[in-house]
Amino acid sequence: MLETINVSKSFKGKKAVQDVSLYLDNGESVGLIGPNGAGKSTTISMISTLIKPTSGEIKLNGANTINKPEKIRKILGVVPQELALYQELSAYENLKFFGSIYKMKGNDLEKRIQRALEIVGLADRQKDLVKTFSGGMKRRVNIAAALLHRPQILILDEPTVGIDPQSRNHILETVRALNEKDGTTILYTSHYMEEVEQLCDRLYIMDYGEVIAAGTKAELLSILQAEDTVKAELSKMDEAFIQQVKTIDGVRKAEASHLQLKIIAKKGSNLISELVHLADQHQLQIINFHTETPSLEDVFLHLTGRTLRD
């Protein structure tokens, strides 16, 4: 349906996005994850025709859209990271304005406004000014404005940043319903791994402007099939101890956070006995430890050497 082929974008000679290739099939829900500055928003801006790529192609059903953006705009709904709304207007007035410039009018416009407000659960607050809404409600109006023209593809750029858990759940449920019930194709970016795990069939992982891994959850998790993740709680933290843990045969990564130590090691390593031995040497107590099933977060850590929120 929609694909980008080796798309790159440079700003003043500095590459923000490099050779990104991704595709969205009809009705799919695809996640684009990466830390801040990974190039997700730039990639989305190029797909949604707001900026032109420096090189590469963006195709909709096989036709290049870069020089003819009108066609893709008709079927694309974009929920930007910022609240693209007029704060001094009510939710209804905002939707009416955006609907009218989509050339909708009369009863049709009215029905679409009410439908969009129902989807995001704000029909009863439609006459209130946006500036009086909570952060979560504003984000829901932001989504409603992108749904007015019933887009086939909905792109959401970190739609849950800085909002309360209740609004976050509401947004996630809304996106899921749009995908599963209405068949809307979703491209969802976030740096919350759990959101993407919950919503998306396939994932693209971006870092430093490049796609570093892609696939279904199972495919991505298989990257860590040959590894174990061990978490240990220590009585105290000792930097020399951590450095020595990293030298244990088969250990790929060791990261400490407060009194928690997370170790990724090759399956079959003699990790536990070595760990106990080292703790003894450094006069540390291991209060508890357990082996975890690898998560996508671990995959990201494995691929980039840092966590999503770094």
Place this chain on the structure above:
Amino acid sequence: MRSFIKKDLLIFWRDRKELMTVLLLPIVLVVVLNFAFSGLLGNDEESGMDLQLAVVNQDDETEAMADLQEKLTREASLGESEAAALVEQASHADPVQMLFDFLDSEDVTEIVTVHQLEEDETIEKAQAGEMDGILVIPNGFAADSLYAAFTGESPATSLVFKMENETMNTSALFQIINGFMEQMNFQFALQAAGSEPDAEVMLPEGGFEEVEAVESHSFSLTQYFTVAMGALFSLFIAATVATKTGEEIRQQVFNRILLTNSHSVLFLIGKVVSTFFLAWFQMMFVFMFSQAVLDAFPDRSITFWLGTIGIVTLLSLSIAGLGAVFTAISLRVTNIDAANGIFFLVIILFGVIGGNFVPVYVMPDWLQQIGEWTPNGRALVMLTEWIQFEELSSIIMPSMLLIGFFLLCIVIGLILFPKRGKAS
């Protein structure tokens, strides 16, 4: 496009702080300035000027005719009898006497008090601020002027006007004296052109007769402040609209508009139209308030009000054009705060050279000429003339200039309006 206009007007209406600033500040200033200056100058309707003029007469009138006869026979090579006839004729048109007659005339004595003093004394008084100007009649002025009038040569001496500082009073005095000299020279020139030996030199009838010939209304301080503040604050509308455009970019609303496939120029046209309406309402509000509360335009006809509305409409149009340029710049720059600062400076500059802060006549001529090319300066001149003379012919050409300014700004706005992906 109606959606864009409605949206912009609604946003402006909901921004009560901005609305109050734009509507109330000019009328507060009109009221404050009006009372402040009324207190200084008294009631501006009734008070006349009280100009103090020191006259230093270094010319000896008793010798003027003898000097003239000598010059005519020696330098112009006229015969004794011919020269005597001209001197006899000239004795009825002594320029010094004409000047004093002029200064003693009813019209002039109403506003000018003449002090005949010695030069040392006048300088002392002028430095003490007691005199607004000093007029020196140099020795031989009468003979030289008459000789020049008869022979067509340039006079060897001329009146000297001195002032300590340039003020409104000194400017007014200078204009009065200059008016007299022009009138006298004109009469002498008429006599020379007629070349009838028996023609008498016509006495000038005073410097104000021409003004009195045209029916006019006085132009009061209240009217000046109404017009000046109305025009100045309407300029700020253009900057306000551009500032709101900056907010639309910051909030990515502009991008959302682009994604609807609506032509981006509609966005610009929406800004132009809403700027026009806002500027128009703002200025009309100032005029209506001044009329209702300060009785700024008493007993004026419906024609006067229609003309005023017409001029306000044209000024609003040119401000809408300025709004287009500011909006296009806002869409291009990366630092919207810096752009807003520049817009503010441009408006202050327009306000200063357009005469919205001080009357233009206190500024140098070249600056006045530049000021008349600003929309507010041009409209100020138009309104000033319209209030005084109500002559349609006097506002037609300036109206064309305001329309031209609008069209020029629209073209610049369209050229600067960013293409896809160029908006900051």
